[in-house]
Amino acid sequence: MTKNPLFRTFILLVLAYLFYTYGIGFLSKPIPSSLVTQYMVITLGVVFLYAASSDDMWNEFKRPIYETLIALTPLHKTVRSVALVVLPLFAGYKTYQMVSPKTEAPPPFRTVHPANPDSIQFNGKTIDMITQRNPLRADHEKYAEHLAVGKKVYYEKCFFCHGDTWEGDGHFARGYVPRPAKFTGDETLAILSESYVFWRIAKGGPGLPREATPWNSAMPAWEGRLTENEIWSVIMYLYDAIGKEPRSQTSAAEGGH
Amino acid sequence: MKVLLVLSVSLLLFGQTDEGTAVYDKYCSQCHGDQGAGDGPAADFVDPKPRDFTTGVFKFRSTQSGQLPQEEDLIRVVRDGIPGTSMPAFGHIGDAKVNAVVKHIQPFYQATIDRDKEEGFYPPQVAETGNPPKINDAKIAHGREVYLESGCGDCHGYQGRADGPSALTLVDDYDAAILPANLHRGWEFRSGHSLEDIFKAFTTGISGTPMASFADAISVDDRWDLAAYVASLSSAEEYPTSPQVTGALVDELPQTMDDEIWDTAQKAYFPLTGQMMWDPVNTHPMIRSVSVRAVHDGTKLVLLCEWDDPSYSFEGASAPEAASDDDDWGFEEEGSEEEGDFDDFFSDEEESSNVSVLPDQFAIQFPTGIPADNERPYFVMGDDKNAVNLWRWSHDGSLTAVEAAADGQTGHQNLWTEFVGPVSISNQIAKGRDKVSENSEALEIKGQLHYRNGQYRLMLTRDLQGGSDNDIQLEPGRFVPMLFWAWDGHRQDSDAKACISSWYFLNLEQPVDKKVYVKTAAAVALTLLFLWWATRTAKRRALEAPEQSNPQSEELAV
Numbered sequence: 167m168t169k170n171p172l173f174r175t176f177i178l179l180v181l182a183y184l185f186y187t188y189g190i191g192f193l194s195k196p197i198p199s200s201l202v203t204q205y206m207v208i209t210l211g212v213v214f215l216y217a218a219s220s221d222d223m224w225n226e227f228k229r230p231i232y233e234t235l236i237a238l239t240p241l242h243k244t245v246r247s248v249a250l251v252v253l254p255l256f257a258g259y260k261t262y263q264m265v266s267p268k269t270e271a272p273p274p275f276r277t278v279h280p281a282n283p284d285s286i287q288f289n290g291k292t293i294d295m296i297t298q299r300n301p302l303r304a305d306h307e308k309y310a311e312h313l314a315v316g317k318k319v320y321y322e323k324c325f326f327c328h329g330d331t332w333e334g335d336g337h338f339a340r341g342y343v344p345r346p347a348k349f350t351g352d353e354t355l356a357i358l359s360e361s362y363v364f365w366r367i368a369k370g371g372p373g374l375p376r377e378a379t380p381w382n383s384a385m386p387a388w389e390g391r392l393t394e395n396e397i398w399s400v401i402m403y404l405y406d407a408i409g410k411e412p413r414s415q416t417s418a419a420e421g422g423h
Numbered sequence: 424m425k426v427l428l429v430l431s432v433s434l435l436l437f438g439q440t441d442e443g444t445a446v447y448d449k450y451c452s453q454c455h456g457d458q459g460a461g462d463g464p465a466a467d468f469v470d471p472k473p474r475d476f477t478t479g480v481f482k483f484r485s486t487q488s489g490q491l492p493q494e495e496d497l498i499r500v501v502r503d504g505i506p507g508t509s510m511p512a513f514g515h516i517g518d519a520k521v522n523a524v525v526k527h528i529q530p531f532y533q534a535t536i537d538r539d540k541e542e543g544f545y546p547p548q549v550a551e552t553g554n555p556p557k558i559n560d561a562k563i564a565h566g567r568e569v570y571l572e573s574g575c576g577d578c579h580g581y582q583g584r585a586d587g588p589s590a591l592t593l594v595d596d597y598d599a600a601i602l603p604a605n606l607h608r609g610w611e612f613r614s615g616h617s618l619e620d621i622f623k624a625f626t627t628g629i630s631g632t633p634m635a636s637f638a639d640a641i642s643v644d645d646r647w648d649l650a651a652y653v654a655s656l657s658s659a660e661e662y663p664t665s666p667q668v669t670g671a672l673v674d675e676l677p678q679t680m681d682d683e684i685w686d687t688a689q690k691a692y693f694p695l696t697g698q699m700m701w702d703p704v705n706t707h708p709m710i711r712s713v714s715v716r717a718v719h720d721g722t723k724l725v726l727l728c729e730w731d732d733p734s735y736s737f738e739g740a741s742a743p744e745a746a747s748d749d750d751d752w753g754f755e756e757e758g759s760e761e762e763g764d765f766d767d768f769f770s771d772e773e774e775s776s777n778v779s780v781l782p783d784q785f786a787i788q789f790p791t792g793i794p795a796d797n798e799r800p801y802f803v804m805g806d807d808k809n810a811v812n813l814w815r816w817s818h819d820g821s822l823t824a825v826e827a828a829a830d831g832q833t834g835h836q837n838l839w840t841e842f843v844g845p846v847s848i849s850n851q852i853a854k855g856r857d858k859v860s861e862n863s864e865a866l867e868i869k870g871q872l873h874y875r876n877g878q879y880r881l882m883l884t885r886d887l888q889g890g891s892d893n894d895i896q897l898e899p900g901r902f903v904p905m906l907f908w909a910w911d912g913h914r915q916d917s918d919a920k921a922c923i924s925s926w927y928f929l930n931l932e933q934p935v936d937k938k939v940y941v942k943t944a945a946a947v948a949l950t951l952l953f954l955w956w957a958t959r960t961a962k963r964r965a966l967e968a969p970e971q972s973n974p975q976s977e978e979l980a981v
Contacts, residue, residue: 232961235957235958235960235961235962236958236961236962236965246958249954250951250954253950253954254946254947254948254950254951254954255947257946257947257949257950258943258944258946258947258950260946261942261943261945261946262939262942262943265938265939265942265943266935266939267900267932267933267935267936269669269930269932270666271666271667271902271927271928271930272797272902274797275797317453317464318464320453321453321454321463321464321465321468322464322465322468323699325453325465325509326468326509326697326699326706327699329511330450330453330509330511331450331511331513331515335511336509336511337508337509337511338696338697338699338708340661340664340694340696341694341695341696341697341708341923341924341925342696342925343664343925343926343927370700371700371801372801372806376798379797379798380801381798381799381800381801381802381806381809381926382799382802382925382926384699384700384802384925386699386700386701391702407449
């Protein structure tokens with residue numbers, strides 16, 4: 167029995183399904199169920215192609231189905247009777263699910279690091295997103311002072327959401343969808359230029375382009391509430407705190423992501 | 424104070440390790456201050472305040488009342504954090520660093536250690552606990568009796584929602600107002616929700632707060648039952664946030680908040696949090712969640728919103744001022760900042776005076792029309808392009824007090840606050856936080872309010888069809904964005920200083936279309952037809968070519 171192509175196909179499909187639903191999620195991030203369906207269709211196609219690759223194999227593949235349909239043995243007959251009840255009910259159930267009204271909220275689609283504008287206006291001053299560097303970095307003498315200012319700003323304005331340990335898990339984070347940005351790791355500050363970060367702090371959620379769902383973002387626009395120097399300080403403090411370097415400005419010209 | 428500083432600095436020179444200093448400066452000093460005095464830059468923006476280590480007063484201990492904590496107690500606080508406060512868990516930095524930083528703060532309260540040594544209280548003695556008993560309903564019921572008889576309700580409220588008669592007058596040793604724990608929010612219990620944790624809280628007391636030790640007043644067995652009762656009121660994990668409120672289609676709408684229909688309706692839980700987008704910001708959100716249920720009958724929608732607010736505040740009302748009028752908290756005066764005027768601190772007790780409060784408010788925000796795609800108005804009261812509707816209640820005090828009645832079983836009374844009545848709900852249009860106007864053409868929203876034992880319940884009724892173009896038209900089957908606002912008048916919340924949720928959805932169930940059944944039946948019939956055809960074809964072929972059937976097939980059938 168274990169050598170029968172139909173049986174093997176069945177086992178393979180079960181394994182594939184388990185891998186798509188749980189295995190991928192275990193190895194990296196889980197994939198949505200619609201994608202699992204797509205992968206299963208492709209897998210099924212490949213398996214059928216393989217089963218039909220020679221006449222012998224195809225006949226072997228078909229044989230158990232054929233034997234069940236003609237009820238060769240009493241066991242086959244039982245299987246056929248069960249299939250006659252279960253398969254139509256399953257088809258009915260799936261159809262009902264598909265055509266009945268949706269009761270699940272539409273999923274939020276959101277661009278996490280949208281492309282930045284070429285330049286922004288900050289308190290009437292033009293800040294070029296490609297060439298602008300953090301001016302405080304050049305000020306080696308007062309480096310520690312700027313860090314101290316940045317730390318103060320962070321713990322007076324930012325840590326409520328972005329957290330004591332820069333993980334995006336501050337004591338306000340539980341209430342916001344989307345969650346506040348996590349600064350540690352390789353997905354935010356580590357891949358962004360300082361001018362990009364300046365843009366995000368200065369213009370906040372309301373300054374996001376449409377694809378980043380600005381209406382949902384709880385990030386305040388700090389222009390008018392923080393000075394330019396305070397923003398550059400807090401950026402410098404953040405990179406220092408998480409122990410990463412900002413992305414170089416030349417590559418930032420290609421966009422934020 | 425100067426002596427203390429010199430002492431701290433001198434100890435700093437030989438008592439503290441490099442690793443402890445580095446960890447403290449990186450993770451702790453922003454709140455607790457460079458010298459551990461609880462005066463870091465973030466200190467003014469958090470509530471409860473960061474611990475001032477120089478006072479030598481520590482809240483969460485396993486030790487006897489009035490004594491210092493064990494080192495393990497401090498390690499636990501650093502490692503696991505303090506739920507419901509801005510003290511995060513630092514376990515991820517590793518045991519070595521946690522231990523080092525706990526050693527690092529010790530010199531800050533060396534004065535207290537020295538004093539306790541002199542008085543024979545150091546090293547601290549662990550409070551006796553015994554073993555936790557097996558919990559059953561009888562123990563929980565007895566715990567409830569202990570709760571009322573021991574006066575827990577005076578602060579924590581008759582039903583444990585932090586609304587007891589004394590709740591608003593309490594202050595901590597920083598002379599800052601402090602609220603008792605809301606016992607229905609176990610995930611915010613500062614020192615944990617396990618039976619042992621709860622037992623420990625009222626056995627050791629919480630130093631520096633009005634929460635006294637009940638080790639002498641309540642027997643060990645009774646304390647375990649009390650812990651069982653408190654644990655039974657809530658869970659250790661915050662309820663999951665619902666993506667939506669699903670409004671069931673019902674034949675008959677509920678007329679009251681106690682209608683049985685509500686028991687079957689989905690209860691959606693939405694966290695509320697502070698507001699940082701606009702000044703004045705709200706860094707101390709007191710109303711921390713709202714539970715919402717909805718039903719409709721095809722023409723009218725009824726919403727039931729519930730939220731906890733320990734203070735009942737309305738327009739023109741006043742509340743007792745939080746003031747120190749109690750001196751048995753067992754806190755250590757010598758390290759206290761208040762040292763100089765400590766006697767005044769207690770001697771100028773006055774009759775507690777009143778402070779004026781702002782009205783409590785609650786609002787539900789919808790866009791003025793159901794958006795075609797996923798675009799929505801800006802979540803803080805909309806924007807220039809996209810207006811929002813606010814169904815808003817502001818407490819004008821027009822409710823009737825319900826006569827306090829004795830609890831039939833226990834005979835305890837006067838722990839009730841109960842008010843009930845119809846309330847007016849205004850319908851506002853907002854195009855941004857500073858562009859809010861009344862919508863005069865809007866359809867009437869009927870409001871019914873009930874306040875009891877620290878909990879508001881607001882029932883709103885409105886036609887699905889709105890009154891004008893600027894009034895949300897609710898359609899069954901559509902996902903209508905929905906968001907919640909709450910203002911705690913006692914905390915001087917108003918305008919942007921509010922508690923706010925994110926956008927979620929209201930989804931009203933639609934009657935199931937007959938086509939759904941037709942399609943389902945068709946799918947069943949088609950599958951049956953196919954199976955019948957396949958069987959018939961196979962049988963026909965078997966008759967035509969009997970040699971195809973394989974004698975070895977038994978093996979396959981296994």
